[in-house]
Amino acid sequence: SRERFQQTFDEVNEQFKAVFPRLFRGGSAELFLTDPEDMLETGIDVIVHPPGKKPQHISLLSGGEKALTAVAIIFSLFLVKPSPFCILDEVDAPLDDANVERFTEMLAEMATATQFLVITHNKISMEVANHLYGVTMEEPGVTDMVSVRLSSHLSSVEAA
Amino acid sequence: SRERFQQTFDEVNEQFKAVFPRLFRGGSAELFLTDPEDMLETGIDVIVHPPGKKPQHISLLSGGEKALTAVAIIFSLFLVKPSPFCILDEVDAPLDDANVERFTEMLAEMATATQFLVITHNKISMEVANHLYGVTMEEPGVTDMVSVRLSSHLSSVEAA
Amino acid sequence: MKIKKLEIYGFKTFPKPTELIFHEGITGIVGPNGCGKSNIIDAMRWVMGEKSAKGLRGGSMGDVIFSGCESRKPLGFAEVTLTLSEVEGSLPEKFGTYHEISVTRRLHRSGESEYLINKIPCRLRDITDLFLDTGLGKRAYSIVEQGRIDAILSAKPQERRYLIEEAA
Amino acid sequence: MKIKKLEIYGFKTFPKPTELIFHEGITGIVGPNGCGKSNIIDAMRWVMGEKSAKGLRGGSMGDVIFSGCESRKPLGFAEVTLTLSEVEGSLPEKFGTYHEISVTRRLHRSGESEYLINKIPCRLRDITDLFLDTGLGKRAYSIVEQGRIDAILSAKPQERRYLIEEAA
Ligand SMILES: Nc1ncnc2c1ncn2[C@@H]1O[C@H](COP(=O)(O)OP(=O)(O)OP(=O)(O)O)[C@@H](O)[C@H]1O
Ligand SMILES: Nc1ncnc2c1ncn2[C@@H]1O[C@H](COP(=O)(O)OP(=O)(O)OP(=O)(O)O)[C@@H](O)[C@H]1O
Numbered sequence: 001s002r003e004r005f006q007q008t009f010d011e012v013n014e015q016f017k018a019v020f021p022r023l024f025r026g027g028s029a030e031l032f033l034t035d036p037e038d039m040l041e042t043g044i045d046v047i048v049h050p051p052g053k054k055p056q057h058i059s060l061l062s063g064g065e066k067a068l069t070a071v072a073i074i075f076s077l078f079l080v081k082p083s084p085f086c087i088l089d090e091v092d093a094p095l096d097d098a099n100v101e102r103f104t105e106m107l108a109e110m111a112t113a114t115q116f117l118v119i120t121h122n123k124i125s126m127e128v129a130n131h132l133y134g135v136t137m138e139e140p141g142v143t144d145m146v147s148v149r150l151s152s153h154l155s156s157v158e159a160a
Numbered sequence: 161s162r163e164r165f166q167q168t169f170d171e172v173n174e175q176f177k178a179v180f181p182r183l184f185r186g187g188s189a190e191l192f193l194t195d196p197e198d199m200l201e202t203g204i205d206v207i208v209h210p211p212g213k214k215p216q217h218i219s220l221l222s223g224g225e226k227a228l229t230a231v232a233i234i235f236s237l238f239l240v241k242p243s244p245f246c247i248l249d250e251v252d253a254p255l256d257d258a259n260v261e262r263f264t265e266m267l268a269e270m271a272t273a274t275q276f277l278v279i280t281h282n283k284i285s286m287e288v289a290n291h292l293y294g295v296t297m298e299e300p301g302v303t304d305m306v307s308v309r310l311s312s313h314l315s316s317v318e319a320a
Numbered sequence: 321m322k323i324k325k326l327e328i329y330g331f332k333t334f335p336k337p338t339e340l341i342f343h344e345g346i347t348g349i350v351g352p353n354g355c356g357k358s359n360i361i362d363a364m365r366w367v368m369g370e371k372s373a374k375g376l377r378g379g380s381m382g383d384v385i386f387s388g389c390e391s392r393k394p395l396g397f398a399e400v401t402l403t404l405s406e407v408e409g410s411l412p413e414k415f416g417t418y419h420e421i422s423v424t425r426r427l428h429r430s431g432e433s434e435y436l437i438n439k440i441p442c443r444l445r446d447i448t449d450l451f452l453d454t455g456l457g458k459r460a461y462s463i464v465e466q467g468r469i470d471a472i473l474s475a476k477p478q479e480r481r482y483l484i485e486e487a488a
Numbered sequence: 489m490k491i492k493k494l495e496i497y498g499f500k501t502f503p504k505p506t507e508l509i510f511h512e513g514i515t516g517i518v519g520p521n522g523c524g525k526s527n528i529i530d531a532m533r534w535v536m537g538e539k540s541a542k543g544l545r546g547g548s549m550g551d552v553i554f555s556g557c558e559s560r561k562p563l564g565f566a567e568v569t570l571t572l573s574e575v576e577g578s579l580p581e582k583f584g585t586y587h588e589i590s591v592t593r594r595l596h597r598s599g600e601s602e603y604l605i606n607k608i609p610c611r612l613r614d615i616t617d618l619f620l621d622t623g624l625g626k627r628a629y630s631i632v633e634q635g636r637i638d639a640i641l642s643a644k645p646q647e648r649r650y651l652i653e654e655a656a
């Protein structure tokens with residue numbers, strides 16, 4: 001219905017305006033309706049303003065900035081309407097260490113209300129996991145999965 | 161011309177068959193002409209056989225396997241017809257440490273005949289660079305570039 | 321409603337029956353390239369009713385059945401079971417008063433498919449309906465596949481509205 | 489033929505004139521997200537004659553001019569110069585017997601463009617021709633942009649033939 005779409009949009013936008021500066025350590029961002037008169041057909045635009053920079057076309061953003069902005073949108077959707085689980089496959093690949101830190105901090109918070117399954121090659125992301133599975137192929141072509149105790153095992157599983 | 165296309169294809173294929181097992185530490189791969197009768201219109205298919213696995217549709221390959229296969233094709237083209245330079249922007253992002261090692265070993269060899277410009281967040285890739293530029297934004301929105309001495313500077317530039 | 325576990329057998333690189341227990345908070349999956357991490361995600365999507373083979377990186381749905389390797393012959397079928405717990409109140413009436421519910425999808429090389437809810441045969445449609453009712457089926461922002469994180473941003477404004485629609 | 493240096497001024501995040509010296513072997517570029525690393529690649533492609541604004545992540549070509557930030561006003565033009573060395577024998581006759589050659593591209597906010605080879609005004613066409621003749625313009629496998637590494641594999645077989653054509 002029109003009202004429900006409008007209301008949900010506003011709630012997600014509220015969250016997005018708060019989540020973005022948290023992940024980017026500043027700056028601002030907002031969602032916009034391309035056609036506010038028509039709730040049933042309108043599209044949704046995104047204006048992003050990284051800290052200290054001027055708002056630009058999101059296409060001009062860097063690889064890492066785009067990934068982090070997308071994460072901010074996803075987290076905002078979850079904060080408005082939690083889903084029991086969330087699966088993230090290597091979303092941290094384009095992020096530098098400082099951004100992975102902020103991403104994992106917020107991820108840990110979100111994880112109190114949602115079960116997260118996170119595939120990663122990044123040591124910082126591994127450290128925030130409550131449980132870790134190591135996936136290897138002792139026998140080529142055949143997946144082996146083991147529960148991994150954190151700390152010393154990390155480097156050995158990755159290097160296999 | 162027909163002969164030139166055929167000859168170039170064969171040469172690139174020869175290289176590809178040698179480069180692939182080097183980067184994958186085994187296995188095999190080959191390029192195929194979709195229409196060997198028609199050199200002017202034929203397409204080019206790729207069959208990939210990672211070590212110990214069965215050859216599959218390349219679409220089924222993992223993110224890292226796809227990136228490494230693409231690198232093998234690019235290196236093969238360079239070995240047949242060197243270009244004075246090659247620019248790689250974060251091609252190592254999906255690779256695990258062991259694959260980055262093999263990638264950088266071969267990159268260092270290729271670099272004797274070609275100038276490489278490599279953008280990376282990966283410490284292993286940084287170590288194989290002959291020269292390193294650190295790109296930062298002291299002033300938000302304004303790029304600063306400095307020559308970086310290897311070793312201790314790496315972590316400080318990345319963490320900025 | 322929680323995910324309790326995922327059991328994979330014969331699906332892609334899982335000729336060895338494998339059980340993945342979902343815990344509270346963050347479950348991390350790590351390992352070298354090509355070892356099967358993303359295949360676990362494919363198994364999840366498949367058991368939840370994924371209809372597109374391309375969506376699972378295959379050419380046809382049969383591509384999800386273990387096709388063999390140097391040391392093993394191909395298998396005859398793929399089977400994935402997802403078990404949800406604490407489902408009271410989240411399910412439609414016809415499911416009665418379960419505490420747990422398990423969903424199984426099986427595909428044979430012959431092309432024959434089987435679908436089961438709590439071991440009782442059903443249709444694929446029942447599985448997709450179940451996930452829609454529980455809100456788990458709203459996968460649009462629940463699953464971010466490898467390399468797809470910036471899809472939200474490169475999408476057209478018209479395409480992005482489904483995110484709000486699903487959260488509404 | 490070698491690349492000697494790239495000079496960037498007013499292009500994207502380079503309001504400060506910047507010089508990137510190309511060395512033998514591998515030149516690495518590192519730094520945090522959003523600081524301008526990929527913008528360097530865009531500058532390279534632009535000075536070599538890139539015609540598509542979308543190919544440089546922009547909406548229109550004017551998007552490559554520094555548009556200002558909190559601490560600075562927008563600039564009135566963008567300029568990139570690429571200098572090649574050891575070019576003897578690689579250039580067409582009309583360029584005589586140079587050891588080095590520099591190519592400059594400038595774009596003003598007014599929309600006016602300027603192109604120069606060794607400081608002598610020319611047309612964009614002359615620049616793209618120059619790079620084609622030297623073999624540098626065959627960028628199809630010389631430049632792999634961020635996130636585009638698996639484009640070769642996801643391309644249709646028909647699309648891949650240009651790789652062989654360019655190497656031929
Ligand atoms: N039906 C099948 N039978 C056997 N092997 C298969 C089948 N389908 C896919 N594979 C194999 O699974 C592998 C890909 O696994 P997956 O995508 O899970 O890797 P990954 O652990 O996510 O790696 P990365 O870190 O590179 O993303 C490929 O080598 C592919 O050939
Ligand atoms: N004309 C312009 N004026 C000012 N800033 C611009 C302009 N064009 C692009 N930018 C900014 O450049 C930044 C992107 O830079 P770039 O893509 O080079 O980052 P990067 O160092 O490659 O980062 P990553 O590691 O995330 O890939 C964006 O923040 C964008 O807003």
Ligand SMILES: [Mg+2]
Binds near residue numbers: 222223224358
């Ligand atoms: Mg993967």
Ligand SMILES: [Mg+2]
Binds near residue numbers: 062525634
């Ligand atoms: Mg970049």
